[in-house]
Amino acid sequence: MALIVQKYGGASLATPEKFKFVADRIIREKKKGNQMVIVVSAPGDTTDDLIEFAEKLAKEPDSRELDMLMSTGEQQSIALMSMALIEKGYKAKSFTGAQVGIVTDSKHTKARIMDIKGAAKIKQALKEGYICVVAGFQGITPDADITTLGRGGSDLTAVALATALKADVVEFLKDVEGVMTTNPELVKDAKKIDFLSYDEMLELSSGGAQVLYNRSVEYAKNYNVVLHVRGTFTDKQGTIIKKEDKKMEKIVVSGITYTTKEAKITIKGVPDHPGIAALVFSKLAEGEVNVDMIIQNVSDNGTTDISFTISMKDIVRAKKVLDVIVKKVNARGYKIDEKIGKVSAVGVGMRTHTGIASAMFRALADSRINIEMISTSEIKISVVVREDQVGAAVKTLHDAFKLGRKTVSKEN
Amino acid sequence: MALIVQKYGGASLATPEKFKFVADRIIREKKKGNQMVIVVSAPGDTTDDLIEFAEKLAKEPDSRELDMLMSTGEQQSIALMSMALIEKGYKAKSFTGAQVGIVTDSKHTKARIMDIKGAAKIKQALKEGYICVVAGFQGITPDADITTLGRGGSDLTAVALATALKADVVEFLKDVEGVMTTNPELVKDAKKIDFLSYDEMLELSSGGAQVLYNRSVEYAKNYNVVLHVRGTFTDKQGTIIKKEDKKMEKIVVSGITYTTKEAKITIKGVPDHPGIAALVFSKLAEGEVNVDMIIQNVSDNGTTDISFTISMKDIVRAKKVLDVIVKKVNARGYKIDEKIGKVSAVGVGMRTHTGIASAMFRALADSRINIEMISTSEIKISVVVREDQVGAAVKTLHDAFKLGRKTVSKEN
Numbered sequence: 001m002a003l004i005v006q007k008y009g010g011a012s013l014a015t016p017e018k019f020k021f022v023a024d025r026i027i028r029e030k031k032k033g034n035q036m037v038i039v040v041s042a043p044g045d046t047t048d049d050l051i052e053f054a055e056k057l058a059k060e061p062d063s064r065e066l067d068m069l070m071s072t073g074e075q076q077s078i079a080l081m082s083m084a085l086i087e088k089g090y091k092a093k094s095f096t097g098a099q100v101g102i103v104t105d106s107k108h109t110k111a112r113i114m115d116i117k118g119a120a121k122i123k124q125a126l127k128e129g130y131i132c133v134v135a136g137f138q139g140i141t142p143d144a145d146i147t148t149l150g151r152g153g154s155d156l157t158a159v160a161l162a163t164a165l166k167a168d169v170v171e172f173l174k175d176v177e178g179v180m181t182t183n184p185e186l187v188k189d190a191k192k193i194d195f196l197s198y199d200e201m202l203e204l205s206s207g208g209a210q211v212l213y214n215r216s217v218e219y220a221k222n223y224n225v226v227l228h229v230r231g232t233f234t235d236k237q238g239t240i241i242k243k244e245d246k247k248m249e250k251i252v253v254s255g256i257t258y259t260t261k262e263a264k265i266t267i268k269g270v271p272d273h274p275g276i277a278a279l280v281f282s283k284l285a286e287g288e289v290n291v292d293m294i295i296q297n298v299s300d301n302g303t304t305d306i307s308f309t310i311s312m313k314d315i316v317r318a319k320k321v322l323d324v325i326v327k328k329v330n331a332r333g334y335k336i337d338e339k340i341g342k343v344s345a346v347g348v349g350m351r352t353h354t355g356i357a358s359a360m361f362r363a364l365a366d367s368r369i370n371i372e373m374i375s376t377s378e379i380k381i382s383v384v385v386r387e388d389q390v391g392a393a394v395k396t397l398h399d400a401f402k403l404g405r406k407t408v409s410k411e412n
Numbered sequence: 413m414a415l416i417v418q419k420y421g422g423a424s425l426a427t428p429e430k431f432k433f434v435a436d437r438i439i440r441e442k443k444k445g446n447q448m449v450i451v452v453s454a455p456g457d458t459t460d461d462l463i464e465f466a467e468k469l470a471k472e473p474d475s476r477e478l479d480m481l482m483s484t485g486e487q488q489s490i491a492l493m494s495m496a497l498i499e500k501g502y503k504a505k506s507f508t509g510a511q512v513g514i515v516t517d518s519k520h521t522k523a524r525i526m527d528i529k530g531a532a533k534i535k536q537a538l539k540e541g542y543i544c545v546v547a548g549f550q551g552i553t554p555d556a557d558i559t560t561l562g563r564g565g566s567d568l569t570a571v572a573l574a575t576a577l578k579a580d581v582v583e584f585l586k587d588v589e590g591v592m593t594t595n596p597e598l599v600k601d602a603k604k605i606d607f608l609s610y611d612e613m614l615e616l617s618s619g620g621a622q623v624l625y626n627r628s629v630e631y632a633k634n635y636n637v638v639l640h641v642r643g644t645f646t647d648k649q650g651t652i653i654k655k656e657d658k659k660m661e662k663i664v665v666s667g668i669t670y671t672t673k674e675a676k677i678t679i680k681g682v683p684d685h686p687g688i689a690a691l692v693f694s695k696l697a698e699g700e701v702n703v704d705m706i707i708q709n710v711s712d713n714g715t716t717d718i719s720f721t722i723s724m725k726d727i728v729r730a731k732k733v734l735d736v737i738v739k740k741v742n743a744r745g746y747k748i749d750e751k752i753g754k755v756s757a758v759g760v761g762m763r764t765h766t767g768i769a770s771a772m773f774r775a776l777a778d779s780r781i782n783i784e785m786i787s788t789s790e791i792k793i794s795v796v797v798r799e800d801q802v803g804a805a806v807k808t809l810h811d812a813f814k815l816g817r818k819t820v821s822k823e824n
Contacts (some may be wrong), residue, residue, distance in 0.1 A: 062494065065506055083477045110644035
């Protein structure tokens with residue numbers, strides 16, 4: 001008998017039929033004798049609808065009141081899910097963030113969890129045979145104000161709750177069967193990854209794979225909580241994310257991710273003396289522009305070019321900062337290139353295997369794909385290519401590292 | 413400077429525009445230097461929509477979970493109203509039932525208020541200049557389960573809160589300008605009543621006037637809280653409901669109410685011996701049938717007819733009970749007459765004035781309206797007439813007691 005925390009997103013809860021379907025999915029696990037704690041998001045588009053209403057009342061709605069408003073979505077889900085379970089003959093009970101004592105700081109709309117005080121209450125209900133249905137995304141300050149946890153908040157609730165309850169696993173139920181070696185819409189041959197380390201999952205996410213939010217994976221890594229990304233429509237094992245082990249290290253590359261949501265910015269003719277780069281990137285940070293990859297070219301006649309990538313959505317903010325920087329450092333100007341894409345290969349095996357980078361560059365060159373920027377970490381190699389070559393680059397690398405179903409390596 | 417509790421219903425909160433309109437209405441009172449506590453219902457049809465969703469999941473949704481679900485409607489209203497007030501430059505803060513410490517028993521969907529623990533919190537916020545926006549309809553058990561208060565729950569929240577805060581008045585903002593002498597759709601000449609005693613308000617409501625729920629008026633009477641029913645679209649005084657005073661006693665009849673939502677049931681040929689009536693009405697009570705007027709005819713050959721009126725919506729339940737009763741007491745049978753209406757004249761002046769009943773019967777006779785049943789209380793006289801004569805009866809009595817605008821008595 002295991003203690004399982006399951007998390008369901010809003011898309012799984014958009015209609016009464018979907019609630020019933022999810023209820024059956026939960027009951028299947030309960031019937032095996034497991035203790036079940038369910039974390040749910042708001043039904044369907046509820047949160048967006050509420051924000052839309054609020055924005056008709058105020059351009060920037062007060063953040064305390066926005067949390068008060070948004071938290072109602074998850075509260076609806078827990079009540080509806082509990083009703084559905086009870087109707088099917090099971091004991092179920094809903095809990096708001098306040099009732100589980102998910103204590104946060106008071107940074108409304110992006111609060112951080114400080115403590116979970118109500119674990120004993122959940123444990124008691126589980127002992128009495130209840131399926132416990134807990135509202136994701138929400139918490140409460142020590143002054144009893146309602147807060148929300150920001151993007152990926154429900155995932156975080158699930159992981160934090162699992163930590164407090166010492167659960168065996170947190171299952172994230174998805175439309176897909178698990179984390180894939182790459183986007184199956186792009187590469188038909190893509191297959192499910194069986195195991196990932198926390199770091200691989202983090203690199204895959206920041207590389208563009210929209211599976212789990214990094215906050216939750218980092219939390220899980222810190223507390224060593226086993227995560228399981230699996231399909232709502234299947235009972236098969238999905239992708240288990242846990243502490244790195246020997247077996248994982250045998251797999252050199254676990255997956256290929258990509259994003260076309262970044263832009264490349266080049267500041268041209270920057271005087272090449274100490275402290276310039278520090279100045280540029282601290283100004284960008286102050287302007288709340290998140291910088292991803294950075295390259296500084298070799299100096300030429302005392303000036304140099306600095307290139308970096310940022311998220312498309314930061315472009316407006318970036319321009320404001322860049323206008324100031326260019327004047328301040330007396331650079332020649334800057335250029336924004338939105339037609340690029342970033343492709344990354346991720347795998348813990350890179351730590352112990354050599355030659356991965358060169359194999360990657362060779363494969364891309366063989367496919368006549370030009371590399372514009374390169375950045376590497378211990379377990380990830382990323383390259384920037386032309387946007388219209390991203391698809392080809394992903395396919396090339398997926399093949400080169402034998403990630404497809406047709407080329408299953410023995411370790412899998 | 414007064415402490416005013418204002419209550420707004422869901423119809424006043426159906427759209428963003430209505431929230432803004434209500435916000436302006438609140439601000440007008442705030443600007444006069446008053447401390448404002450606002451109690452709101454759920455926006456528009458939210459509660460009905462939620463119940464509809466729930467009923468697709470379960471025939472009879474679990475009552476604890478139904479409360480968890482329904483309470484989100486009012487929570488949305490308090491957040492949205494606070495945002496609207498803040499956007500207009502005022503300090504405002506929302507409070508759920510839990511946050512105000514509205515402690516109830518655990519009878520889900522119809523809980524009773526036991527205590528209001530958070531009055532000091534509201535007082536403090538008022539002192540700091542906040543407009544306090546409190547969720548109506550909801551409370552919390554000592555075990556922190558969310559409850560709702562049943563029909564008219566938001567009105568009750570307003571009155572209970574006013575009691576705890578020692579507020580000067582509770583204002584109920586309505587589409588109408590106050591409590592009317594009778595339905596203005598029926599009698600063009602109907603006019604607003606300036607003052608009513610609690611008992612008059614109770615009798616008017618139970619007579620059919622849908623203004624305030626009796627629970628709230630009874631609560632206000634017990635704690636001597638002044639109520640003010642007034643128009644959302646006007647700043648004029650509406651109807652003030654308070655402890656009876658000398659001035660009120662001068663007015664013999666304050667208003668005429670009527671309902672066509674009752675049916676008359678006659679049990680025929682009931683053996684006329686002691687205990688039969690007790691048996692009949694205790695059985696009906698057990699069957700959750702609310703009985704209003706009762707008449708027992710004079711005995712004839714050892715049997716009698718018992719007539720009474722019940723709400724239309726109890727007819728199905730009543731039939732079940734009546735089938736049993738008729739057998740048990742060996743009666744001849746029963747008859748249900750849905751084509752009746754009840755018309756009532758209400759006024760505290762009846763206590764000191766004589767001849768009101770006979771004046772009423774005379775007026776109806778002059779208009780050729782036949783009276784089928786009569787019942788009287790200290791401050792109310794009700795008659796049952798044919799349904800198609802209700803309109804004529806109301807007009808006749810409204811004229812007879814000079815309630816119209818054109819016939820304003822000196823006391824008004």
